[in-house]
Amino acid sequence: MYTAFDAYYRDIYGSRWEGLRTSLLEPAAATAYTEGLRAPYMLDRASILAARSLRLPAGGIILDACAAPGGKSLVIASVMGPNLRLLSNELSNERRRRLVKVLDEHLDAEQRCRVTVSGFDAAAQGRKRGEWGRFGGILLDAPCSSERHVIQNKKALEKWTPARPRFLAKRQWALLSASFLLLQRGGSLVYATCALSPEENDGVVSRLLKKYGEGLTPDEVDFDEGEKTQFGRILLPDLAGGMGPMYVARFRKC
Secondary structure (H helix, E strand, O other): OOOHHHHHHHHHHHHHHHHHHHHHOOOOOEEEEOOOOOOOEEEEHHHHHHHHOOOOOOOEEEEEOOOOOOHHHHHHHHHOOOOEEEEEEOOOHHHHHHHHHHHHHHOOHHHHOOEEEEOOOHHHHOOOHHHOOOEEEEEEEOOOOOHHHHHOOHHHHHHOOOHHHHHHHHHHHHHHHHHHHHEEEEEEEEEEEOOOOHHHOHHHHHHHHHHHHHHEEEOOOOOOOOEEOOOOEEEOOOOOOOOOOEEEEEEEEO
8 A cells, every 4th residue: 555655755756666665675685794893793784885984083083973773883993093982972862772782792892992972962062162173073874764664664654744854854954063063174074864855865965065065075975886966875775785775975074
């Protein structure tokens, strides 16, 4: 049975929606990430590409702004140099407990001592001038519509309305604009979502460029997989071997 959800995304993707919809109903293409970890961690390869997109400085502090369940923090921690520290932040208490468990189980003692877990609201943190310019790099994997989960959950699908992506885009904008303020000059900013809607992807980035365009330099991501969008790349499971959805855009603060 087709729903308002289908009508919304068919309007965006046209005839492609049928194949994309079918691919979203399949299990995500998970892979075992093992590099630099004491135990493998299963995650979508698209998530690995997103985390690896962050350009890491030689030292200082980087921020994973919405870190749970922890896969992207593991990827960053596994490759960061000895003079770099990672702040893995998660607002939700329940999700933060899961984040701590993932970090404890997969990082060795030396890695784990350089990763701190926090629980602040990253959007509100941007209103604190004392925090501006604190981080040498920021990964913002923002809360999003997560349509792959919605379409596989009958109750979530029944509750879905077009207001959901609009509401989430507002939250994403608050997080992204705050991330810009928290980032040091010269620092790398990666914005990622697992959303299908352009409103939550290029739409949010366009607001950042409109407000802070002179302070940002677009920095094209390093991977070729997926499809180019106006400001980034998107990996969709129908054309990316089951990976995604994952949208990634990268910038450097001037």
